[in-house]
Amino acid sequence: IAGITQAPTSQILAAGRRMTLRCTQDMRHNAMYWYRQDLGLGLRLIHYSNTAGTTGKGEVPDGYSVSRANTDDFPLTLASAVPSQTSVYFCASRRDSAIDTQYFGPGTRLTVL
Amino acid sequence: AQKITQTQPGMFVQEKEAVTLDCTYDTSDQSYGLFWYKQPSSGEMIFLIYQGSYDEQNATEGRYSLNFQKARKSANLVISASQLGDSAMYFCAMRERSTGANNLFFGTGTRLTVIP
Numbered sequence: 182i183a184g185i186t187q188a189p190t191s192q193i194l195a196a197g198r199r200m201t202l203r204c205t206q207d208m209r210h211n212a213m214y215w216y217r218q219d220l221g222l223g224l225r226l227i228h229y230s231n232t233a234g235t236t237g238k239g240e241v242p243d244g245y246s247v248s249r250a251n252t253d254d255f256p257l258t259l260a261s262a263v264p265s266q267t268s269v270y271f272c273a274s275r276r277d278s279a280i281d282t283q284y285f286g287p288g289t290r291l292t293v294l
Numbered sequence: 295a296q297k298i299t300q301t302q303p304g305m306f307v308q309e310k311e312a313v314t315l316d317c318t319y320d321t322s323d324q325s326y327g328l329f330w331y332k333q334p335s336s337g338e339m340i341f342l343i344y345q346g347s348y349d350e351q352n353a354t355e356g357r358y359s360l361n362f363q364k365a366r367k368s369a370n371l372v373i374s375a376s377q378l379g380d381s382a383m384y385f386c387a388m389r390e391r392s393t394g395a396n397n398l399f400f401g402t403g404t405r406l407t408v409i410p
Contacts, residue, residue, distance in 0.1 A: 214397055223298075223385060223400035224339075237395055271339060275396065281327055281389060283398055285339035 184208070185286035187272050193292045194262050202257040202289050204272030212275040213255040214283065215239075215247060217268040224271065230255055262293045297321065298386050300401035307376045308409050314361070315371040315404045317386030323347075325391040328369040329398060330360065333383040342384075345369060373406075381408045 188203045206213065211232045216224040216239075226239030230249040244266060246258045259266055272286040299318045307313035319328065330342040345353045345360045353360040361370040373380055383405050387398040 212396060214395075216400075221402060223402045224387075224398070225400075226395065226397045229395045229397055231394070231396065239395060239397060269337065273339075273398075281396065282329070282341050282344060284341065285331075288337050288339075290337075 185272055185274055185284060187270075187286040187289050189289060190287070191290040191292075193294065194259075196263055196293055197261050200259045200262055200291070202259075202270055202272075202291070204255045204257070204286060205253050206255075206272075206274045206286075207253065208274060208276065208284070209252060210274035210276050210284075211252070213249065214273040214275070215245070215255070215257045216271045216273065217241065217266075218271060218288075219268050227257065227270075262291075264293045267291060267293045296401075297390075297399040298388055298401035300386055300404050302404045303402075304405045304407070306407050306409055307373075307380075309378060310375055312372060312374045313376055313406065315373070315384050315386075315406065317369045317371065317401060319367050319369060319386075319388050321367075321388065321390055323390045323392050327389045327391075328360065328362070329387040329389070330358070330369075330371045331385045331387060332380075333385065333403070334379075335382070339385075343371070376408045378408050378410060381406060 185206045214229045215227040228247040230236045270289045273283045326347045328345045332340045343355045359372045383403045386401045
C-alpha cells in the first residue's frame with residue numbers, strides 16, 4: 182500500500198545525543214514536511230522541501246536539520262537533543278493537484294531525557 | 295496572531311446526533327485552502343475534507359461537511375449521525391498559497407467524544 186513510513190515508531194534518547202528520524206514516501210510527491218506535535222499547540226512546521234535538492238525552514242527549525250537527496254526520503258536530524266525536543270514528529274507529503282492535500286506518516290514519538 | 299483558532303477544547307455528542315466543530319481563520323490571502331484532519335487515539339492524522347477559498351459550494355464528504363462562511367472567516371466541520379468511532383481529536387488547518395513552504399497551519403484541536 183502506497184504511503185509514508187517513519188522510523189523509529191518511538192525512541193527514548195539521552196540529552197546531547199544525535200538522532201535521525203527517517204521518513205520515506207512512495208507516492209512520488211514532490212513536497213515533504215516535518216511537523217512536531219505538542220500538547221495544546223497543535224502541529225508546527227519544522228522544515229520543508231518543495232522538491233528534491235531543496236529545503237526550507239519552518240516555524241520552529243532551531244536544533245533540527247534536514248536533507249533531501251532524492252524524492253522519496255526526507256530525514257530529520259537532531260544534532261544534540263534537548264528535553265524540549267520531546268514531542269511527536271510527523272512527516273507529511275503533498276501531491277501536486279488543485280486540492281493540495283497533505284498526507285501524513287504514522288509519527289515518531291521521541292522522548293529526550 | 296493565530297492563523298487558525300479552534301475555541302472548543304472538548305465537545306460531547308450523543309451517538310447518531312449531529313455535531314459542529316468550530317474553526318475560524320485569519321489570512322490576507324485571496325487564495326487559500328482549508329482542511330480538517332482527524333486524529334484518533336492511535337495517533338495518525340487522517341485527512342477528512344477540503345475547502346478552497348474560491349469554492350462557492352460547501353464541501354461534503356460522506357457524513358462530513360464543511361460550513362464555509364468566507365465573510366466571517368469560519369470553516370466549521372459538521373459531522374452528521376455521529377458514530378462511536380468519531381471520538382477523536384479534530385484539527386482545522388489552512389494553507390496559504392502565497393507562502394513558499396505551502397505548509398499547513400494548524401489549530402490546537404477539538405477533542406470530540408461520542409456518547410453511546
